[in-house]
Amino acid sequence: MAWIALEGMRFHAKIGVHDAEQVLGSEFVIDLYVSVPPTAGVQDDLSKTINYETIYHLCKLEMSESRKLIEHALNGIVKRMKHQFQLQGMRIRVRKLNPPVGGPVAQAWVEEEFDFMKECPSCKKKFILYDQESAWARHPNLHPASREHLERRFGGCICDNCMVTYVGKI
Ligand SMILES: [Zn+2]
Numbered sequence: 001m002a003w004i005a006l007e008g009m010r011f012h013a014k015i016g017v018h019d020a021e022q023v024l025g026s027e028f029v030i031d032l033y034v035s036v037p038p039t040a041g042v043q044d045d046l047s048k049t050i051n052y053e054t055i056y057h058l059c060k061l062e063m064s065e066s067r068k069l070i071e072h073a074l075n076g077i078v079k080r081m082k083h084q085f086q087l088q089g090m091r092i093r094v095r096k097l098n099p100p101v102g103g104p105v106a107q108a109w110v111e112e113e114f115d116f117m118k119e120c121p122s123c124k125k126k127f128i129l130y131d132q133e134s135a136w137a138r139h140p141n142l143h144p145a146s147r148e149h150l151e152r153r154f155g156g157c158i159c160d161n162c163m164v165t166y167v168g169k170i
Helices: 019-024 050-063 070-084 132-137 145-153 158-165
Strands: 003-015 024-037 089-097 107-115 118-121 126-128
Touching: 019 024, 019 050, 024 050, 024 070, 070 118, 089 132, 107 126
Parallel strands: none
Antiparallel strands: 003 024, 024 089, 089 107, 118 126
16 A cells, blocks of 8 residues: 655635634645555556646635535545545545634644445455445446345445456446
8 A cells, every 4th residue: 555645735715613714714734645556566647546636626626615614624625535536545634724712823633534445245355435325326237126135145335346246247
């Protein structure tokens, strides 16, 4: 496993519970780490890896929305990242600089780490599973009766390889 990181992404955003924060905004710094397969054998091809510019753009989009809590912004970024990329895991820290808490404080931050690698209940190999619903939804041709049978047998979504074995090519 390898990590790709964008550290110190800076944004001016209207996130906070005080009126001044909503009107004037304040400074935020985001550090984002993405776990990916080992870099050995990686081709020199941007389309086959995580594009740093896209990560920055996703964060910028999310930080342009005004809201009360940095936790909410963090969750929004995680959602966008999952939608855009197939990630083994990620860690993200959102920092608010000089938070208005009644005295000098350099920064307040919230950090969360996610492991999206789950063990396939059939072959026991690890695969990326964001959540059960989206996993089943990746197989639109799966007949509801087949899904019900597989869910009963395995208790959760199986990996793409096993899906092909049980229900044929998708
Ligand atoms: Zn499997």
